[in-house]
Amino acid sequence: MSLTLDALIVLTSFAYASLAPYTKVEESFNLHATHDVLMYGVGPTNLPKYDHFTFSGPLPRTFIGAVVLAWATQLCLNAGEWMGVSAGKFDAQVVLRLVLASINAIGLCLLRRAVSRRFGRLTSVMFALLSCTQFHLPFWMGRTLPNMFALLPVNVALCLMLDRAPNSTRPSPGAVRGALALLTFATVVFRSELLLLVGPVALQSAFQYLPLLDVIKTGLLAGSASVALTVAVDSYFWQQWPLWPELYSLYFNVVRGKSSEWGVMPFHVYVSSFLPKLLLSSLPLSLFACLIDRRIRAIMAPYAAFVALISGLGHKEWRFVIYTVPAFNVAAARGATWLVGRRKGTLFGRLCFLAVMGMLAANCVATSLLARSSFANYPGGAALSAFNKFFEHEDYLHVHISNLAAQTGASLFLQSHASPHLSLPSVQDSVYAHKNWTYDKTEGLSLADLTADTRITHLIAEADALPSSRSWTRVASVDGFDGWRLNLDVRLAGLTKVLEMKKSEKLVILKRAV
Template sequence: MSSLLDGLILATASVHVFLAPYTKVEESFNLHATHDVLMYGVGPSALPNYDHFVFSGAVPRSFIGSVLLAWISTPVLYAADHFNLLHSKFDLQLIVRLVLTTFNAIVICLIRRAVSRRFGRGTSAMFAILSCTQFHLPFWMGRTLPNMFALIPVNVSSYLLLNLEPNALRPSTLNVRRAISLLTFTAVVFRSEVALLLAAICLQSLLTGSITFGSLVKTGLVAGLSSIGLTVLVDSYFWSQWPLWPELYGLYFNVYQGKSAEWGVSPPHTYFTSHLPKLLLSSLPLAFLSLVLPSSPRNRTWTTFLPHILFVLGLSALGHKEWRFVVYVVPMFNVAAARSAHWLTTRRVSTIFGRICRLIFFGLLAGNIAATYILTRSSMVNYPGGVALATFNDQYANQTNVHVHISNLAAQTGASLFLQTRAPPYPTFFPSLHPASTSTSWTYSKTENLTLGSLTADRRITHLIAESPEAKVAKGWKVTGALYGFKGWKVDRALVGDLKSGRVLERGVGSVWERLVGALSMEEEEMLWILERAT
């Protein structure tokens, strides 16, 4: 049963990679850094070829996660090549994402096993079910956001604090020190907001006597200084700037200078009224229900996720808010929610109260599944740039001397470097990915802010992946393909009236079923066009 639950967690996250294989602009730095490490290596002569020197982003990000991901993925790529599973550079992107997904899923499985040890197998099963029926965490854990790299050590620290010895009321000092070290490393290297979670856990550990103040200071200094040394050494090298501490630079840029406000400001309650409900779905009310359930001192839930509530409260003081800043709290909220779910489903079914409790849980679970289905469906068609470039590669596979310009929207919605399958660089260690002849090499251009007129005037450009509707009728160009993206969901508002009046029954029960199935339909619209030069 335990292995089956672990397999379910891993399978759920992996399926999301295949359902939505493309990536968006917020994932591009780490994805392209991983691409460059795989393709060029990390020697000094390779660095001038790296993508981040051309598309650097608003603030520098650490290379540590990307380098580790590339190196860990390499033996997996060799195995895939051995079994003839590599057919293009895009397959490398899928495998890299699957490797990241696997590591995140393994740590979620560790948390599940700690739940089983502390709260029992029933609660452990509920944790797996709730985690797998949510959308955001399974969907994003295989995406190369810095937050998803940070999620791994954050969840390992949660596992260390949760995995108690039998009858223990608090974690061992050794596990607390390990958790604090991991959180310190994460805040220094990957995401500075984790420092707030670190502060909450340190405070709780001091108040519960899990660690002394002297030991806390010593642990923090050793972990902090060694992490700073590592990120400055590695990232100064890759960015060719000395000294460079990316997360400190980002903290200065976004918080001290207040630049994050340029991406929008939200009211203080946003995390609790918008982001957490989307991230957690039914786990949110279940988690808070666990606070009032009867329990022994060892099984009290509030000690599990109280630091995570304080973390969210701390982040609520900042103006700019995004769901990814608080994604780290999802597993521990799910632990608390699993306690409530297990309690609801173990009430005696012979009583009205027991049947109501089961009805509440299965209703919440059905809501989870429905929301996840809708979000997954919409996300599958929300990467038109990736679909456009993949379609273009297939459409002109037999053509030589191709020079395609990729519009901003296409580059931001999936047209990654891994999809530039017919242009260098090619990994030297996988000859099967090299073209039969170098004369077939294409040119992919992502130069920004070019007008349609300037693109037309540049005779080197043979094709466009354009986002402007005017391109469809531009002189000198011929549309050869249109790519659709997600527009919204359409509700059949007339259905309720037809059901009340009985008109929907006029065509029989089959018609009722068709109307119910089609009551919510997804709408798509043209977003990108493939054009080739006509004259």
Template sequence: MSFALDILTLGTAWAHVLLAPYTKVEESFNLHATHDILFYGVSPPALPNYDHFTFSGAVPRSFLGSLALAYISTPVIHLATHFELLSSKFDTQVLIRLVLATLNALPLCLLRRAVGRRFGRPTGLLFALLTSTQFHLPFWMGRTLPNMFALVFVNLATYFLINRSPNSPRPSSCQTQTALALLIFATATLRAELAPFLGFVTLQSLFNGTLRLRRAIVAGLLSIGSYTALTIGVDTYFWAAPTPLWPELASLRFNIYEGKSADWGVSPAHAYISTHLPKLLLGAFPLALFGLLIDSRVRSLSIPSLALIAAMSAIGHKEWRFVVYAIPVLNIAAARGAHWMMSRRKGSFFGRILFLAASGLILANCLATAILTRTSMANYPGGTALAQFNALLAPRANVHVHISNLAAQTGASLFLQTHAPPYPAFIDASSANNWTYDKTEDLSARDLAAMPGLTHAITEAPLGRGWTVVDVVKGFERWALQRDVKGLVEREGIEGLLGVLKMVEGEKLWILERNGA
């Protein structure tokens, strides 16, 4: 059973990568940094080719996550190449995302074992079921957000903090120090918003006696100093910064001190509780509230996560990814609540109602995840368009295509620039077509017409005279509820029920060829 639950956790994350292999703009920095490290190398002469010098973003981000992912993926890429499993650069994108999904799944498997040991096997089983049937966490575990790199360390730290017998009141000193070291690393190098989480884990450890104040100060300063030196050394090099660069400090200054995060929108203080957590947890949200209510061990475990949510709620700009680190712990609370509900006597009316309610919430997870997954599969028109473009014009040489903003933001990554250098070792560069892919932003139809040598464009609307439409790419628009349920069932039988909710797609991108090209 334990191995089967591990396969479920890993398989769910892998399935989301394979069903939705393209990426969006928020993933692009780490994805393209990994691309550049893999294909250009890290020597000084290679750095001018890196994508981040052209598309740098609002604030610099750390290369540590991409560097680790590239080097961990390298032997996997060699193995896949040996067995002829890779045929294009895009296959490499899928592979590195599978590696990242695995890196995130393994701590969850360890965490599930620790939950089983601490709270009982049924709770561990329910933790795995709730996690795997949710949408956001499994979907994003294989996506190159900086938060997903940090999540690996947060979940490992949580594992060390709870991996003990049911009657043990506190983790060992060694477990506490290991957890704190992991959290300090993640906070200093990957995501500074973890500071409240780290702070409350430290306070709890001091309060319960697993950490002494003197040792906390000395070890904390040494850890912060060494990890900060690491990120400054690595990122100053990769960003070619004239002065020492600490990306997370630059992010704090930009977003908090200068208040620039508000430029991306401001939400009310209750948004995490009223919107983001219900969206992340789905059916586990009410179960988590109930689990917090009935079990003091769960409440103690959840204090750092709740502190993180409270701290992030005080900042105007809110996104689900800022509190995603709390989801595994809240899933533990949900599993605890679900187990209590499902273990009541089934002979009583109350017991049957509780069992059905808990089961229904898990089933609701599955239904919501199925709908959201299908939505996401149709929500990357840029990736679809560039993949279709590469396939349609594969035999041609001297192709010069411009990729519009929407296409670049919805999947048209560097890994899809199939016919342009750099080429991986498994592709014969001498037989390549050497196309030109252009991502210059905010060009008008007149600008495109004036571009010398441009043969094709992927645009957000037809350009009219001078251009021929090669193909049109559709994407998700909305879900439509079919009202004639009885008619559907009469025409198609029980399968007609699956068509009650129908996805409506709209035209998103046009693949165009310049006349005479």
């Protein structure tokens, strides 16, 4: 049973990475950093070829996650090559996403096993079912957001605090120190907002589990080592000395208040909107568990404090609180176990069991809709993939990729015919070795500018911003998700079509007219 549950967690994340292989702009830094480490290596002479020097963005980000992910991906690609399985450039993107999904799935599997020891086997079953029937966590844990690199140490830290006997009153001192060290590392290297979680966990540890001096020493040692690591690695890759990306991010977003330029939301949004979407049925189940089990209250106290503290920041995004989802799922699993454990011979017991089954079914329905809409929401990736197939026999072309296409999936891994070709042997493709294609993402060019530049032979352009022009011939178009339409005019046989997906043309592929 244990291996089956672990396989369910891993395969769920694999399914999302395979069915939605393209990426969005918020994933692009780590995705392209991983691409560059894979393609060019980490030698100093190759650093000028890296994408972040051309499209650096407003903030530097750490390369530590990208380097580790690239090395792990290269091992998988080399193993595939050894077994005679050839991989193209875009295949490497899918593989790296599967690798990242595996890493985060391992973290959830470790946490599930800790839940089994602490609360029993049935609770671990409920934890796996609740986690896999949600949408956001399984869908995103194979995506190269910096938050997903921070997720593993945060989950392992929670695992260390949980992994003990049911009647144990406190975790071991070594487990607490390990948890604090991992949270400190994730904060210093990957996501500075985790400082708002480290604080409550440290306070809880100092009051209940460790002497205050031990907590301080652990934080200082882990923090110093983490700072040294990120400064050494990132100063090299960004060619700035000294550079601590997350400290710069904290100064830029909080001290200078620049995060507010991305939008400000009310204090209550995490509780009233983001967490209900992230947790689905786990939200009411976790609140119920807090009422019936003091062990759950002890687990949830730092995470509740984290949500309250981060709500004080004006700029809010669901991914800033994604780290709380596994903890809420632990609590929800305990609540669900209590409900299904009532005697089935009574009306109350049967109603409790049906309530839990209904919540899991509701999760599946909501997740199905969210997944279907997400699969159709990467027109840039679909357009560039189609473009590569349409013109695969061309030896020379120069395609301009619009901003929308670049933001919705047209990643460097899809530039499969670019010259110079890849330096990674396991993704070489001799069929395309002679091609000389240019993928151009220059921003701010009008149609007149593109037409005047005779080097440009093709366009992937935004459909709603494209006036008619005799200079360009339409080759194909790509639709994207617009929303859902309620269709009440259906017969009984067509109930599955009550909700219809709305799509519209997002991008067009154009060829210069002869």
